[in-house]
Amino acid sequence: MDTLTVRPGLHVFRFPVGQAYLWHENGAGGADGALTLVDAGPVGAGEEIAAGIRGLGLDPARLERVVLTHAHEDHCGGAAELARAYGAEVVAHRWEAPYLRHETPLPPPVLLDAELPIWEATRGLPPAPPTRVNRLVEDGDPLPFGGGARIVHTPGHTPGSIAIHLPLHGVLFTGDTVAVTDRVRLGVFHIDREAARASLRRLSVLGPAVLCPGHGETVTEDAAAALVYAAERDGGL
Numbered sequence: 001m002d003t004l005t006v007r008p009g010l011h012v013f014r015f016p017v018g019q020a021y022l023w024h025e026n027g028a029g030g031a032d033g034a035l036t037l038v039d040a041g042p043v044g045a046g047e048e049i050a051a052g053i054r055g056l057g058l059d060p061a062r063l064e065r066v067v068l069t070h071a072h073e074d075h076c077g078g079a080a081e082l083a084r085a086y087g088a089e090v091v092a093h094r095w096e097a098p099y100l101r102h103e104t105p106l107p108p109p110v111l112l113d114a115e116l117p118i119w120e121a122t123r124g125l126p127p128a129p130p131t132r133v134n135r136l137v138e139d140g141d142p143l144p145f146g147g148g149a150r151i152v153h154t155p156g157h158t159p160g161s162i163a164i165h166l167p168l169h170g171v172l173f174t175g176d177t178v179a180v181t182d183r184v185r186l187g188v189f190h191i192d193r194e195a196a197r198a199s200l201r202r203l204s205v206l207g208p209a210v211l212c213p214g215h216g217e218t219v220t221e222d223a224a225a226a227l228v229y230a231a232e233r234d235g236g237l
């Protein structure tokens, strides 16, 4: 795992597959030292993330919440461990919670031919353990961090996929609706591709200054334009 600082108060922990974003309220100019994690990396990532938090001079005991963009194992794998160790609240869309809790199996993605090689190359991650979910959210719900975070429901990748928008800071966490490779684009491995394309179009109107994708590099320059371009190319905007 390596740690990158995107901007003051925003860091990313990167794993061979998967990444987790850390929001530090003080570092971003807020009034307290609370920490929020967006996604939690693959199974076993919890201890590494805690070490990464310490490496930034912060205390993982200040981890107040883990917001999960969706129930894939490379995003929620470390969540149960972190929630147990630090008492953090786990936040997810109400449609995604049954998958995270293992009450219902998550439907498999409908793969395009072009996605098959990537699918084969990235399979083999251990499945995530069941994860408790303390707070169920839906579209438009606020969360108390980043000057007022807003949930954006982005179904398609999975039924309860969400993005998290921090309008005050111009930061957008997209989950796997968006990936960054050679450019900003629609992610891969969607359960309902047409719905994912519609979700990408929806995100493209938010005009973020900082785009934090589910996979790939964070975009801090011309992010809004790159997202609109992705929606035109891949989303049918």
Ligand SMILES: [Zn+2]
Residues within 6 Å of the ligand: 070, 072, 075, 157, 176
């Ligand atoms: Zn995913």
